[in-house]
Amino acid sequence: RSRSTRSYGEQFKHWSLEQLPIAPERWRVEVKPKTASQFKVVKQLLGKATELVIATDADREGELIAREIIELCGYRGKIQRLWLSALNDASIRKALGALKPSSETLPMYFSALARSRADWLIGMNLSRLFTVLGRQAGYEGVLSVGRVQTPTLRLVVDRDREIAHFVSVPYWTVEVGLSSEAQQFFAIWLPPQSTTDDAGRCLQESIARQATERIRAAGAVQVQAVETERVREGQPLPFDLSTLQEVCSKQFGLDVQETLDIAQSLYETHKATTYPRSDSGYLPENMFTEISTVLDSLLKSDPTLRSVVDQLDRTQRSRAWNDGKVTAHHGIIPTLEPTDLSAMSEKELAVYG
Known part of the structure; x- marks a missing residue:
């Protein structure tokens, strides 16, 4: 895991604007205390190994975990990658027979590393910045800022404000029950554009009532035009x-x-x-x-x-x-x-x- 700011110096123990921005010249990682004993075992085994197969989760984070452990252990031997898309026996045997060279998945490590460090930099710097500014303004809590959490919070707040300020607008529709050759169906009246809002809804009750009266008085309707369109819909894809x-x-x-x-x-x-x-x-x-x-x-x-x-x-x-x-x-x-x-x-x- 990435170390806390205090691991980079005691000067970061207390939060102040003068310390910002915090940008480590050399990044450090540390082993979690609860997994230290297991890490020791892995390090001993890697010290005896001449070839290594990475078998962590087949994704960016799995790649990051494996590469950081390898780096901490100082292993410099041959590395291959087991890439599993399923955990049933047949899939595992197939993957074991098609090990990837480590260079093929190395870019995924750099991708995860960039994400991890971006999260650290944004979280550590902006959380301190806004918390210190908040305290100067009289707020005593911690203002947590995150690369993902803060934009997501903004979306939630914006939506909540939209709901709070929503004003309902009454509108009118006219549905006409019709039948032809023993088939019953409904038609919907399309109001004049001059009487509608941007969504095409009629905002004037009098106009809707007048349309209703004219339709009732007519007693019958005539189809003036028919439009048909042939549409081909592709098969749905497997799920992501x-x-x-x-x-x-x-x-x-x-x-x-x-x-x-x-x-x-x-x-x-x-x-x-x-x-x-x-x-x-x-x-x-x-x-x-x-x-x-x-x-x-x-x-x-x-x-x-x-x-x-x-x-x-x-x-x-x-x-x-x-x-x-x-x-x-x-x-x-x-x-x-x-x-x-x-x-x-x-x-x-x-x-x-």
């Missing part, structure tokens, strides 16, 4: 994390953290789905050959899917298969091996299904 969280919020009322926890459980505990923190909904083209294996595993997990699976064209390539749009991880999909649905909770089943 943010899309999964959005869908689970709408369908099951789950918040983003609960959805992430469930997705993590499906990945780690049940080994039913692939890596959950993906930001891509696309799949690498070399996985196309695994379609039959995945579908057969789904049938073993849930035989009731037979009628659906039998109708699928296993040779069709949808837009999901696109190497150019796959990032560090592909979309979230079922793994290559069956899973025990009876071991899942009700919410896990809902997200998995």
Whole structure:
């Protein structure tokens, strides 16, 4: 973990404007006290090793954790990277047979390191700045500032103010019940633009009532024009994390953290789905050959899917298969091996299904 400011000198013990900005010339990391004994074991093992395989989480933060430990231990031998997209046996064996050179994932370490140091610099400097200024103005608390938390707080405050200052505006609509050739349907009156607001709503009750009276007096309507449009909608992509969280919020009322926890459980505990923190909904083209294996595993997990699976064209390539749009991880999909649905909770089943 990154050290506190006091690790860079006792002069930072007391907060003052004269100390700012704090920008370490040499960055330091320290081992957490509760993991010190385990770190000692790792360091001893690395001292005897001639080759190392990084097997932390296959993402930026996992890369950062591993590289910082390696640096602290002073290891200088050969390094390879185990890149896991799923934790079932078949996927692990496949990944072990395709270890990556450490240079391929090194940029992810630098990305995570930049994020970590940016968080530290913004948090340490701006929190001190606004806290000291606050105390000068009579506020005694700590004003915490963060690279992510503060812009997010601004969005929440702006939205809260919009709600507090919202003024409802009455408007009128006219719906007409119609029937033709034994088919019943509704039509909606479109008011003149001179009587509407920017959203196209009629703000004058008298105009709406006049329209209602004219429609009733007419007794019948005539279709003057018909417009048709042929639209082709692409198949939905596999889930990425943010899309999964959005869908689970709408369908099951789950918040983003609960959805992430469930997705993590499906990945780690049940080994039913692939890596959950993906930001891509696309799949690498070399996985196309695994379609039959995945579908057969789904049938073993849930035989009731037979009628659906039998109708699928296993040779069709949808837009999901696109190497150019796959990032560090592909979309979230079922793994290559069956899973025990009876071991899942009700919410896990809902997200998995």
